[in-house]
Amino acid sequence: MKLLNNMDKKTFLALGVLLVVLSIIPHFSKLSTITLISRIFILAVYGMSYDILRGYTGFINLGHALFFGSGAYIAGIFFTNFGNNLVVFGMAVIVTVVFCSLAAYIMGKIVLRGGGVIAAAMITLALGEIVRNIAERWRSVTMGADGLPFKIPDVFRDRIGFYYYALIFLIIMTVVLRQFILSPTGRVLMAIRENEQRAEFLGYETSKYKLIGLQVAGIASGLAGIMFGILNRFANTDLLSVQQTLNALLITLVGGTGTLYGAIVGSAFVNAVQNYLLNLRSVHPIFERWLLFFGAMYVIVVLFMPEGFVGLWNKYMKERRTKKNTKAIEKGL
């Protein structure tokens, strides 16, 4: 396979080991750990979808959660109204894909008229809020801010089984999104991030490309939303909120923007830290103020790892390479 050719043996081996470890973990873990890791997988996809936007097109979407939340709601509404079986699940997936690409299209048409990063951030913030408000008021269907619990197809009910589904979902989405950013279109998106005007003068219709990027991100996010809905068997308007979008931003920044895989690391780190902090409350009363520590994590990440974990790693590798090179030169002299 082409994909494998591009990786060196070491990476391949490491990935293999990781996969094996991940496959056997559920058989040695408690349910809450399994749930936590499943959640990490799903939010990693959500984070990657955000990275496509933020890292590869430079577009800060503060309404990104609307795709994610919609995915969860669509799944919930479908399961509640049409039965909780796999056919309905398939329907929910299709409807989510259509809905997200449509929503992304509309969002793109409104946002991509020019006006800069901050204006785009604010418009998307507003759009996200509008959708959240609609969900909140459409109580007959969404049950408003109380949230919507729902039953899920039996195949997903087993938590260990679902862990594997989530893992497979993550792997598939990683491969697909990686292909996307390595595609010619993905490259153009990077160009647009750097300098939109210049890309136009190379003959790229930047608004079309950005629309494609937004749609891919939206669909990926929506699919992650479905999975998240199934994991929790619950959807509520928080999933559509700015806070939920900011979670994605946090995940990508912790992992490293524009690195794609960063989101996986970021998701693992952020969720693990939060979980750990919540567990610590029985250790010492200071951890009842876990929010203080959680907030401090944001600050520390930005201050000391502005490039995130993956960025830090890349930098370390680069440094090692340059050092090697200089040594080689010195020896040569």
Place this chain on the structure above:
Amino acid sequence: MAETLIRTENLSISFGAHKAVNGVSISLEKGLFTTILGPNGAGKTTLFNLISGLLKPTEGKIFFKGTDVTGLSPVERVKMGMGRSFQLTNVFSRLTTYENVRLAMQAHEEVGYKIFTDHRRFKSLNEKTEEILEEVLLKDKKDFLAGELSHGEQRKLELGMVLALEPEVLLLDEPTAGMSIEEVPTMIDILRRTKKKGTTIILIEHKMDMVKTLSDQLIIIVNGAKLVEGDPEEVSRNPEVLKAYLGGGVLNEPTT
């Protein structure tokens, strides 16, 4: 008579009260090398902006290959075969030098909106990119981020990118400003070869010796309007041009 490639008709644009370009009508034949000269602020760059579609004229029309392109977007004009470089360096600063040129190449080759094919699969594209980098003397800098290049190197990159577009008409806005003396001849060489391939070139430049060796015709623009047009030698002896533009020759340019 050769085919007219670019024609402007009474082209004008005003910024408030200031007419930056004022009723310019020019007509450029295919394959010709034209240089536009004029004092600072004469409106040369603005004229380029109008032709390439960055600005919309307040008056007048632009024809490219016989069609009226006045209402078309820059992208559409590029697709018709127009390529331009910028006076203030304008590259993708956080992408590598190689990627900068490759992207230009990809645009030219019209790869299309492929979203799941690896970009590295397009072999011929990669080879051609290497060639261009070689040509503009940036081969050893190909893995540097464009933003890490020195000013002169960025100018070369800028030139490389438009060359990769292989346009029918090439609009170059002071491509050699800030380029070191020893590299200017190489650039002149590149331009010569490009012209030989049949590309129509319009150049804005202040280096007189370079202009004279390259151009088939000169157009002098002063205060937004065309002053004279014609053979390089003749025009550069025109007293008005001497006064408005060239000055008294206090500095002796070293001859090339």
Place this chain on the structure above:
Amino acid sequence: GDETGPIKIGGLTSLSGALQDYGDQMQKGFMLGLEYATDGTMEVAGRKIEVIWEDTTTVPEVARERAIKLLDEEKVDLIVGPASSSDAFAILELAEEFQKILMIEPAAADFLTGPSWNRYIFRTGRNSAQDAAAMADVITTNKPGAKVATLAPDSAFGRAMVDPFVQALADKGGDLIQQEFPPAETTDFTSYILRIREAAPDYVYVIWAGANNPWSQLMELNLEQYGIQITTGAPEIAALRSMSPMVGMTGFTVYYNSVPENPVNDWLVENHKEKYNAPPDIFTSGGMAAAIAVVTALEKTGGNTDTEALIEALRGMEFESPTGKRYFREDDHQAIQPLFEIELTEGSDHPIPKLLRVIPAEDIAPPISVPADAKR
């Protein structure tokens, strides 16, 4: 589970975030309640009671995750909490899945013991339908056939409080003539209040929680001069503080430390003051009630924590609480309880609710809204 080890109770509530004060009160109340109900031994039928507290952070996903941890890892015998209805909603299903009892306190949304109910759900706290019934009762007792307007935030909370009131008022022969729903964060209530003033009801029922309250604007626009009485459910002490313009108002309350007159409350007030140097509040009383309910049931089963045995014991069970006797209705496991008609009187720190009348539990029992086909 284990019949000899300690009895494990999971306490799951908001201990951080916006609802942290509710969670905090409930936690204190619950622990005091255990102490009261076990006479300080913290033992039932020879088994120690152990409470493991978890923070939902008022985020439903987190509530779920923490609930799973309690049920799966800590193997608790039952869960009490949470404060947010949304948190509660997200974990209803887990109670069914793990077949453990969820004793809801103080989340108040109707549907928890209504359409979304399952047989593992009990609620010691009152629900919003009981509030609505109490309010309707107070209004129509004072003025039969009264015309009423409501003013509530345009949010799930506001709607959830007003919806049952519509029915409750109609049942008692009142006439709801106007509903106003300002945005929850509004700082300018003028338009809404003016519209109510023009509709000229006898009463305006105000439902508000949050810092940006309408009290002073209600007074500024002189509703009383137009013959409109303002009424509401007196809230917790912190919120009472903002109600000083409302002294003299008649309304109802769920609990205020000096309102109920019974030995349980006397014990609570005394011990709470001793321990925390402050009087207990609404959710403290709720927490205590939940603890008494749990201990009473365990005593009935003789320390048996088997869920079926507990359900058996709890159904229809009567138990003490700081607001008097309550019992779990068989059909929906909702605790039926008395509320209080009060008048706000001058106080040094905040207006003090003064008891006018105990509203009997049966008078304000909410309609049963559990689906007929639900498994009991």
Place this chain on the structure above:
Amino acid sequence: MDIFITLLINGLAEGALIFLMASGLSIILGLMGVVNFTHGTLFLWGGYSFVWIYTLTNSFVLGILASILIVFALGVFFEKFFVSRVYGNVPAQILITLGLQVIFTDLVRLFWGASPINVARPSYLAGTWSIGGVTIVQYRVFLIVVGALIAIGIHILLNKTKIGMVIRAGVQRPDMVQALGINIKLYFTLVFAAGAALAGLGGALYAPLVGSISSTAGMHNQVLAFIVVVIGGMGSFIGSAAGSVFLGLMGAAVAWYAPSLAVVANVTLMAAVLAFKPSGLFGLAVKK
């Protein structure tokens, strides 16, 4: 007619309040280009500091001064140690300020509790005037006056002194401003802190209006402030002022004529304005 006048005055007062809440952000976001999610927290700290000192000393004026000072100090702290590292990097700004927001909001809960704290208006601003059928609340008139004074004062400060100019230049080319001999870091710190202090003042004046302050008040007001700055046009202080008044009046009108839309009116307006005029209603072009 009475209703019209009542709504007009209330709308104006709301506008003034919104402006007081947003003016700080207008400087920090509009002028300096920092997407500042600590705004709501600074607002809270202003409100709580005010209530704290006001109840302690019984002096309204001292309370206001204290809130300005405390939040100014917080602003200096935030800028010097955190925000100064992330100029020009919007996502990093969002995260670092978000982190500070989480921490400092929780600290508010730690120090003052999560429940609302009550506060009364000072006796000399507590009354109402009745003219015909119109009730005019003195405190609202006070807000209108303070809002106008601040708008004018800061407008003059930004335009007649070098501050505005240096910041505008520094946002674009901090290195060159330095190379021209100006300590741009100091300017940034002080201007950020001044913006913070304005947010604090907003919080301090908000509390007596609604009668209490609570730890959740920050977030909502922050969103409102963002809306105002964006609608008014980034970088235009007067635009923010105009935007605030516009929002205030619109709020009153919507509440009267279409109350069911009140919840979404503000964000919808913002989306609409930006979709058709990305530079905002009154602003210059949005940069970057």
Place this chain on the structure above:
Amino acid sequence: MNPLLKAEDLVSYIGLYTILQGVSVEIHQGEAVALLGRNGAGKTTFLRTIMGLVNTRSGSIKLDGESIVGKPTYEIAKMGIGYVPEDYGVFDELTIEENLKIAMWKEDKPTLEKRDYVLDLFPDLKVAYKRLAKTLSGGQRQMLSISRALVNENKIILIDEPSKGLAPVVIERLALALKEISKSTTILLVEQNFALACAVAERYYMIDEGKTVDEGTIKELIEDTELQRKHLGVI
């Protein structure tokens, strides 16, 4: 006599890259010195290192005998260094007037004399005086950038390729002006326009791959075509 500006074995870096690897330059009061070298040689980086905009790893820079390594940029500027950056560095959102004003604040009591002088030197700026700098043409930006360094009393001005983008007449005028200015102010000039460099400077330093590789008088360079070929590739 002490040199006005003295850099010794200067090594500086950006991120992971060490760019200057040993630059030594000595400039005396009242001199005009040209800095020559190929694209990417490190000329700009040298000027930026002096200004404190690039980090120094080792070596020293002394102005009037006082070390300026590690000082904040604004203090270095205030010590009497004027700087014309390569990319103009004009403030787009400010008018020409404001751009000049900002530059003038460096002094406690700025005089308008110098401002009028530059406006006479570059009449284009006078015409556009109240306009935002982003509307200027390429050449006009260069003029503004140069002017900002000339409106003050400076001990030394660092100028990075001033002729770039300027029309021949303007270059001529600039040459004369710099010649005039260099009588009172020391000038360090980076320039690719050999004619301009010759007209202004008396001495030169040659930089290659981040090191000073040669120095001498301009006169020698003009006369020695061999040297020109070696360093500049001309002829």
